[in-house]
Amino acid sequence: SQNDTTICIAHVYRGSFVHSTRSAAVEILQDTVLGVDRAGKIAFIGDGSDLDRLSQKWGFKPSDVKQLGQCEFFMPGMVDTHIHASQYSYSGTALDLPLLQWLNTYTFPVEARFKDLSFAMDVYTRVVKRTLKNGTTTACYFATIHTDASLLLGQIADKFGQRALVGKVCMDHNNYNYKETQMESVEETKRFIQELLKKEYPHVRPVVTPRFAVSCSSDLLSALGEIARNNDLHIQSHISETKEEVEVVKELFPDHKSYTDVYKKHHLLTNKTVMAHGCYLTDEELKVFRETGAAISHCPNSNTSLCSGILNTRKVLQNEVKLGLGTDVAGGYSPSMLDAIRRALDSSKVLTIQDPNFQTLTFQEAFRLATLGGSEALGLDEQIGNFEVGKDFDALRVNLCVPDGPVDVFPGDFYLSLCVLHRGIPTGDDRNIVEVYVAGRRVVPLPEK
Numbered sequence: 001s002q003n004d005t006t007i008c009i010a011h012v013y014r015g016s017f018v019h020s021t022r023s024a025a026v027e028i029l030q031d032t033v034l035g036v037d038r039a040g041k042i043a044f045i046g047d048g049s050d051l052d053r054l055s056q057k058w059g060f061k062p063s064d065v066k067q068l069g070q071c072e073f074f075m076p077g078m079v080d081t082h083i084h085a086s087q088y089s090y091s092g093t094a095l096d097l098p099l100l101q102w103l104n105t106y107t108f109p110v111e112a113r114f115k116d117l118s119f120a121m122d123v124y125t126r127v128v129k130r131t132l133k134n135g136t137t138t139a140c141y142f143a144t145i146h147t148d149a150s151l152l153l154g155q156i157a158d159k160f161g162q163r164a165l166v167g168k169v170c171m172d173h174n175n176y177n178y179k180e181t182q183m184e185s186v187e188e189t190k191r192f193i194q195e196l197l198k199k200e201y202p203h204v205r206p207v208v209t210p211r212f213a214v215s216c217s218s219d220l221l222s223a224l225g226e227i228a229r230n231n232d233l234h235i236q237s238h239i240s241e242t243k244e245e246v247e248v249v250k251e252l253f254p255d256h257k258s259y260t261d262v263y264k265k266h267h268l269l270t271n272k273t274v275m276a277h278g279c280y281l282t283d284e285e286l287k288v289f290r291e292t293g294a295a296i297s298h299c300p301n302s303n304t305s306l307c308s309g310i311l312n313t314r315k316v317l318q319n320e321v322k323l324g325l326g327t328d329v330a331g332g333y334s335p336s337m338l339d340a341i342r343r344a345l346d347s348s349k350v351l352t353i354q355d356p357n358f359q360t361l362t363f364q365e366a367f368r369l370a371t372l373g374g375s376e377a378l379g380l381d382e383q384i385g386n387f388e389v390g391k392d393f394d395a396l397r398v399n400l401c402v403p404d405g406p407v408d409v410f411p412g413d414f415y416l417s418l419c420v421l422h423r424g425i426p427t428g429d430d431r432n433i434v435e436v437y438v439a440g441r442r443v444v445p446l447p448e449k
């Protein structure tokens, strides 16, 4: 029978696909046909041998099918669950101080510069383009305390076609002049949310963003929890990144059982919350994460670069807490999610060095964290994260044999196996990501002007 729905197929791709599912960390689909509708959603997935029937059913010409080349496959776009867009200007430098000194010495002075919209435009354009090129189809961004510059980040993500959660940073408590009053922070957060929603960007949403408990008063935290609840919004912050920070929070909030308890009591732990780091969370705190549905963003590059700690990802997964990966630019010096995958594997191996019985993270699990895991952490797994009918087509076209590229796979031998996929992870880079799609639209390479 004819396609009895009104769905119009815009693109059909044929080749190998690799992704994660609920039950499999990595599933490889050989010779598969995938159709994308006009709205950028996956309309069907079928077997290559079934092409004629699929083309009749869905009303496309077999000659319109885009066949992937030798050595190519599609994988889901990667989800960076924690990145400071505003810190991109100094990434790769300033990694010689522990967190709290690092913030005061390097970070706050740079973030203060985002009052200047032309500086913001320059940095935000670069970070959006760079992360897209590296395969980040969804980014959960911290901007700065400046509402207008934060709105600009949303505008730029929309312009270049990146899916983004954008947060205007809130902080009313420190000894530096990079801060707001509690009232400014609350009023400007409301204005930021209102203005960003008014733009109706299809893939950009606001996220309520208290910087962390160290730099927010209790009243500000409460007000932000209420704003998030009233508007059903995402929430992001930092938690238990360093031992010193955990101690400071204990002093600032002596009536609370734990760092986690501080956020929970201020209604900031919900199933739309993502908290970065979590290196020093106790089992009891992880239980609270599971119960509330709050997620952790694992930022391994940052954790080692600032000598903050090592997250035990195995323990987090065993506690059934949602987990994604983050670059945490500029505490992490790389904007690449492939780097985050490698560092997640390395940091897990360090734990195995310390305890040979420790069950190391597998590369398949790390792949899952960067894609489906990230989508779960951001509460977007109904919409993105893998190749399922009804989800948006957020995808990377990967070629492991690009000329003069970093991966020496011989084209004649190419057959997508776990072994070949594994090889691409330590050795590949953005040269192997030949195309990037968000909601069916090609965003890399950028269309020529």
Ligand code: GUN
Pocket: 084, 099, 103, 107, 211, 212, 238, 241, 302, 328, 331
């Ligand atoms: N904790 C509070 N602010 C920050 C930040 O900007 N970067 C990191 N890594 N941790 C933080």
Ligand code: FE
Pocket: 082, 084, 238, 276, 328, 331
């Ligand atoms: Fe961070």
